[in-house]
Amino acid sequence: MKPRIDLLTGRPAGGGARPRERADAARNRAKVLAAAAELFAARDPRGVTMEDIAKAAGVGRGTLYRRYPDTVSIAQALLDEHEFALQERLLRGDPPLGPGAPPGDRLAAFYAGMVDLLEAHISLVLGAEQGELRFTTGAYGFWRAHVRTLLIQAAVPEPEALVDALLAPLGPDVFAEQRRRGLTPEQITAALARLAHGVTR
């Protein structure tokens, strides 16, 4: 069902040893990612098409499809490193983001980190999570597991149903709408912190 490709190299994620990437392929991949980053930032990320990216990168459409099945995958490839950095800090960083603080504080810190990420890369996240793909992403699974653990630590009843409800405000469309309304990232973070503490208390 899912394409299941390695987002770093854009190759099918089979376990075996890779044949090593050819020079022209690497060159084109760089061109594609650079062009895509500009396009996503410049206009409505949801309107960017494979053709657009191919033209901007100066490659043919076939070349694009060789690695990425759609624009969503390209946006995800660009987003990947940023998400990974936050995941690292959640697992091994200092409290309250990392381990050691009370669950409510950690949840609030997670919210703050996500708001920062959204603010910095909203166009990529919008490009990466359009459609119903949002929940099938590896990243969503990670956020979900993290919040779920915090809820269980806080001994909250019905953690399973609460997890998705607590992640919902981090949907890129919600964030974009709030920013469009004139809310600052700080206000949004403050509101989410209240949510975090209200629910874990």
Next chain:
Amino acid sequence: MKPRIDLLTGRPAGGGARPRERADAARNRAKVLAAAAELFAARDPRGVTMEDIAKAAGVGRGTLYRRYPDTVSIAQALLDEHEFALQERLLRGDPPLGPGAPPGDRLAAFYAGMVDLLEAHISLVLGAEQGELRFTTGAYGFWRAHVRTLLIQAAVPEPEALVDALLAPLGPDVFAEQRRRGLTPEQITAALARLAHGVTR
């Protein structure tokens, strides 16, 4: 920017007196809505196309476009009456859904009502809120105003930012994902009730 059409009659929402709808037009409108309702229920609502509906209803595409600019409008027309019924109960129904109960209880009751609505008409809601249209709907404005009022009554700080965060879990994609995960409407309602009370306390 927005089409701004009257969803009941499908006509442009100009204030003036309408010329009255012709018999063949009414007949076709009924056929279209009936066919669309079946289609939305039968397959993935996001995959239903104008062509599909036209064919199923036995009318031409031009006829469809005369009233509805896209499938989203059709889904909204079908959804409209259900949403309106809930809105009535919020304004004039018995507590805790209607006025008279503490804000936390009213918020929880609102959540419960929305979960019922989602459970009953998830395919329509999915069809109606695809894309970024979700926040521009009249209904979203209503839910937002309602929750905002409750938050202010509860003397919650930062109500503006919290409103959208509290509405986010009601997004159709979130609900669909939770159901897909095996959660029951009751479990979801319970989790949202906890959210409601946690935040207004």
Next chain:
DNA sequence: CGCGAAGTGGACATGTCGTCCGCTTCGCTG
């Protein structure tokens, strides 16, 4: 019954998608 207007529906032009396949470029090997 006749006429003007509202309504109809299919053809058309446009744009995106995803695939396919002949040609090019690479890099290993002898």
Next chain:
DNA sequence: CAGCGAAGCGGACGACATGTCCACTTCGCG
């Protein structure tokens, strides 16, 4: 360094959806 097999490339192609347009039909009022 020359040759070869394979990986990579890119434009052409068929399929499909969109939204518009306009010649034709149907309505309902006088």
